[in-house]
Amino acid sequence: MSPNRKDDHVRHAVDQQRDGTTPQEATAGDFDAVSFVHHALAGIDADTVDLAVKAPGGTWPAPLYINAMTGGSANTGKVNRGLAIAAAEAGIPIASGSMSAYLRDPGLADTYRVLRSHNPDGVVIANINANADPGQARRAIDLLEADALQIHLNATQEIVMPEGDRAFHAWPAHVERIAAEAGVPVIVKEVGFGLSRKTIRRLRDAGVTAADVSGRGGTNFARIENKRRPGGDFAFIADWGQSTPCCLLDAADITGIDILASGGVRSPLDVARALALGATAVGVAGHFLGVLVDQGEKALIEEISDWLHQLRLIMTILGAATPPELADCDLLLSGEVAGYCQARGID
Ligand code: FNR
16 A cells, blocks of 8 residues: 555544544444443442453453554654554553555554554554465564454455455455464454454354454545545445444354454443443544544543543443443344344344
């Protein structure tokens, strides 16, 4: 990916946060279609809540992580440095953006390495695309001394780019080989269009440790790519994919693979909702990027710390001493989410 494209992605993603396009999308409301049933005697003591979770790569201090975004240019190296400092200070895992540019040009290493050098003791996750081979996966992992590896599946995004890939048939075999040879847990993720039940089962059968559904409702790469060039509008893609709550409900019965949630997570309440819908941990990209770019590193540290504090308070009311206990909460589903469950035969 050209450095220029990396910078464009950051700029347009921040614009989506600023102009509120993201929260105003109909599907962003899918998190609002998930409510907790309040039980007035369920509460516990806040100081008994433990946010740590067992997740890919070991124990994560909290069920929240900064999801894959960037690297590969001078500007995005600075963004990565800010994200890494915030992750280290607030104590949450962080994933790198796609490391394809580094695999092509090792001279770009520093723009990614900051994720580890400014966050020496934290959980760091490398990121590659599904065209990579196990040797390239190894180089990405080694550069960051990564605790886990993400492989992103972004066929929809590629299709919207005139210069994007058009050949995807080899991806399942690549994923299987990398999962077998990576030597660290492998997480396969979407980039904002969602993973279906069928896809997650295939990933499990391919030996993948975790699936990050990264559903519709947040950063929208179809719109970003359309904005990057005049006249390139693919109308059919505007509403492509499944929202994050729908993906989680679709995946609810699947065993043998960890489910991670991202895509359109706007608040600590959305984090609690995603955990209650069965996610092991929850990733945020666009919102945290917007805070960093518009308000700086200190504001992002405060934002993440505040989210963790509020998550702890939500769990206190709900009587969940650990994140997995949120899955026992009673939920009410309405609107499009309830309709989706009916259409898919989900109880
Ligand atoms: C992304 N995302 C992403 N994902 C990935 O696996 N590799 C990548 O290189 C990128 N690049 C990227 C750049 C920017 C600027 C953003 C905002 C996002 C996708 C990201 O990890 C996530 O899946 C989606 O953005 C949905 O989450 P949010 O943004 O709605 O929280």
